[in-house]
Amino acid sequence: MAEFEAYHGKSSQHHQSRFNALAPNGWHMISLSAHGAAGDPRYSVVWVKEPSPAYVAVHDLPIGKYQQWFDDKTEDGFAPVLLSATGTGANAVVAAVFEKGLGKGWMSKHGLTSGSAQNQGNVEFWNKLARQSGMVLRSGSIYGSASQRLYIAVWHEEAEAHWSWRSAETPANYQTWFDAFQEVPLRPGFVTLSEQQEYFAAFRDDNIGQWSARHGLSGAAYQAEFDDKTAKGFYPVCVQGGGKGNDTRYAAIFAKRHTPKPRKWTVTGSGLSAFDAAVKEFMQANGVRAGQLSVGKAGSLKARRAYTWADEDYPITQVGTLMRVASLSKMFTAACIQCLYDAGTLSEGTNAFAKAGVTQKALASQTLDPRVKDITVEQLVDHQGGWNSTTAGDWVFKMRKIAVDLGLNGPASKFDLVRYIFGEPLQFDPGAMSQYSNIGYTTLAYLVEKTSGQSYETYLKNTILQPDGITDVKMARTLRSQRFPNEAFYDDPGVWWSAAAPTTQKLTAFCHGGEGWTTEAMDGSGGLCATADALVQFIRLHAVWGRGGRAAGSARTGSMAGVSSRAESRTDDVDFAFNFNTRQLVKYPVNDFATKLSGVLNATNM
DSSP, X not given: OOOEEEEEEEOHHHHHHHHHHHGGGTEEEXXXXXXXXXXXXXXXXXXXXXXXXXXXXXXXXXXXXXXXXXXXXXXXXXXXXXXEEESSGGGOEEEEEEEEOOOSOEEEEEEEBOSOTTOTTBHXXXXXXXXXXXXXXXXXXXXXXXXXXXXXXXXXXXXXXXXXEEEEXXXXXXXXXXXXXXXXXXXXXXXXXXXXXXXXXXXXXXXXXXXXXXXXXXXXXXXXXXXXXXXXXXXXXXXXXXXXXXXXXXXXXXXXXXXXXXOEEEEEEEEOOTTHXXXXXXXXXXXXXXXXXXXXXXXXXXXXXXXXXXXXXXXXXXXXXXXXXXXXHHHHHHHHHHHHHHTTSOOTTOBHHHHTTOOSOSOTTOOOOGGGGXXXXXXXXXXXXXXXXXXXXXXXXXXXXXXXXTTOSXXXXXXXXXXXXXXXXXXXXXXXXXXXXXHHHHHHHHHHHHHHSSOHHHHHIIIIIXXXXXXXXXXXXXXXXXXXXTBOOOBOOOEEEOSSSTTXXXXXXXXXXXXXXXXXXXXXXXXXXXXXXXXXHHHTTSOSSSSSSOOTTEEEEEEETTEEEEEEEOTTSEEEEEEESBOOOSSSOHHHHHHHHHHHHHHOOO
């Protein structure tokens, strides 16, 4: 356990005296909270004794003087690390710690309000921008009044942490979100509260080992928690107060370390290692934990590689690890349709919905678009069915709404999606243009089942995979608890209402139904999982885009919560595929990586 000192609810004089005693002797603050009345602020602080950069600190600084202090210190090479404020309006006071030579990007704001993420005056805007820029909320607080809630905050660049946030949450709502984030899983990295008991918090996915968090504690309750946890080898890594006098409440995080466990780089598999450096650069730039790359030429696998960039507690990725492949699922569906064409069961001009047995709208309230009856199977293959997800939204991400509208007791099935969208308007005439369509391929997958008399997965396995000698392709399961034993974990910080439990107000991880979909209902449009080897074996024989045999010069990219994937058949008889277990690629986009990888392939003698 780190050598630490912590105090809560102490006066400015006490805080100053501890600063005078500790700062010159190798101690620095890891948590700082100013709370209570601006005229008599209270301080809750955690100090640790360890090497640290040079720093400067201030407390009881009037908010009107903070900007000048900020400007002076940043000009001298210091950057904000801990920020807190208490009081209302122009009477608020600030406490801060700035470190020298931070060595990474940061941004800081004060006087922010709360509301739409589209408004630059709101803390939500800056949280969203920070996440898009690879930055994480490091510290901050809510000050002001109940009628004018204000925020001060600082964000630091941390490529290895995927994260989410909540602002202005009541204690009950905060607990609900806290519980939901555990499924992702995310841990509380920082949490603070206002005088009115509104919570502002960051949740992150890096690993500090065992931790415990409590909120809404009185001073006596916090002390009891402190005594219990420190006796068990924990110490506070974040302590924040809100309120005044007897109404003061505390939020705290206890752990056995306050910095994330270091990550290590691991490569498994066989074959050419020429690609490893490019993959390492990509994964480390984006904090990606698990990846696979397979490269084949003329039907022979030349590289079968699996990569892990994670702490010691994380499972090592193998070439046989299954990973969801998102939209790469569509190439399997197109191959199924080709088989049905070849068998004479379907033709390019077959009316898709009539063949599926869907001839009536699902709800009386819907207005049937007569053009939907003219949609052909081949138009669905070519993304020309008439749906524009850019203007009307993507129907496979609306499965919860569909289930609720249909009055279902459980999640919407593939059939439910097809019968529902039959009654919804199109955005253009079928065949008139091409607009990428998940719902079109969901409809194709249902047609596979309707015309073959088998489940989509069974037809794919019996007709294509087994004859081709491909084993590692399966229908993914939505729920985390139903993962395959050799399946990867998926990283995405998103949480929302579950499509897998549409009759409840259950918040769940995007990767496990919270993004609006279930993998079971979108198997043929984005719900399969596979190994990179299986993808390369498949595209050696089947089109990666469109239908038919190997399509030289074609590629397909997949992306959904917890997935970035790509498969490509090059004109030099080389096929490659990669899977990564996140789409949070803020520093190094997947298309740029594909370009870099192609450059390595061009220079590699296979």
